[in-house]
Structure formats: C-alpha cells, structure tokens
Amino acid sequence: MNTTKTNDFTSIITGRRSIRKYDTSVKISKEEMTEILTEATLAPSSVNMQPWRFLVIESPEAKAKLAPIAKFNQLQVETSAAMIAVFGDMNNFDNAEEIYGTAVKRGLMPAEVKERQLAALTAHFSVLPADVNRETIMIDGGLVSMQLMLAARAHGYDTNAIGGFEKDKIAEIFGMDKDRYIPVMLISIGKAADEGYASVRLPIDAIAQWK
C-alpha cells in the first residue's frame, strides 16, 4: 500500500494499481491538490494548448451529485478524498495569447517566434474541424490523467481511472457547458484502504514490433 511520499520512479510506476476503496478519514488539502495538479500539467500537449480542465469533486454535496451518474463506481465516489473530473476544453485556443505571451515575457521564446507561431496556429484553429479538436483534447487529456495518477503516487496517494460514468450528463450536472467541456475520465484519489489487485500485462513480444 502506498501511503508515503516517494521520489522513487520505479516504485511509483511498478507500485501503481487501481485502488477503489479509500481511507475515508484522509482528505487532501487544496494546497496539496494544487501541487498534484501542477505536476500533472507538466505533461506535454498538442501545440502546448493545455486543453485539460479539472473539476475537483470533494464536498459531500458535490459527491452526491456525481453518485447517480457514476454507475458501478460507487465505492470510489463514497470513499475517495476526491473525484477529479478531467475535461477537455473545446475553446482551448482562447488561451494561446496568454501561453505564448507568457513564454516571451519569461524569456523562454523570442517574440518573433511567438508571432510566427500564433499566426500559423490562428490559421490552423480557425478551420479546425470539431472532431479533430475533440480527438486532440482526448489525447492530451489522457496524458495529463496519467501524469496526475503518477504525481498522486509521489504524494503518497492512490487513484483509479474511471470511464464508467454518464459522460453525456457530467458537465451539465455541474453547471458547465457540455458542448464546450468534453469529459475525458474521472480519477478517484485518496489513501488506499486495501491493496487492490495485481493485474496482467501482455508480453511486449505480442504488442510491439521492430522493423
């Protein structure tokens, strides 16, 4: 069971397993959750547009709203410190100026590179089909979710990635625009109350080829 902070990458990745039952006495402070989310968002994203958005569902009231759409994942909703809903923002390009402008201000990117890239990206996003935008934010959302689960372990917490919930309902239930915020997954997080189950991986020979 993983309950203490660790920087040991091997133990972080080999020790992670889906945990569905948590110690209900353990909460995660807003400060620490902010650290975990900050570490998660160091993940790469397409043209660095960081389309991920997080809804940290931790109050009893918010969990009560989530429970009816969480299908067979009630134990995680009931016992976790929080259920993090990961969304992708279809309007992610609205942040382009802030992201690239800040890079220039911090001396990370020459101003002319920013101008050139933003001009190209503006042209790209202005004709971007919705399904391509959606596909991209799902990829980026998957990357940030994985990083979140590993960051959680480094902080001594465990997680479970959850796809079993009513995806067509979650945004509206929490007052968000469902055409804009596309659900990627739920991630339960907390201190493990049991060991979970070890699981099998296909051998690399069966899933990889070299040419």
Ligand SMILES: Cc1cc2nc3c(=O)[nH]c(=O)nc-3n(C[C@H](O)[C@H](O)[C@H](O)COP(=O)(O)O)c2cc1C
């Ligand atoms: C996108 C995604 C959706 C998942 N949905 C659920 C779910 O709804 N409920 C659940 O208990 N586990 C869910 N899982 C967890 C998987 O069952 C689990 O990751 C897999 O069996 C491997 O086990 P491990 O995470 O312990 O290594 C999901 C995992 C992923 C990546």
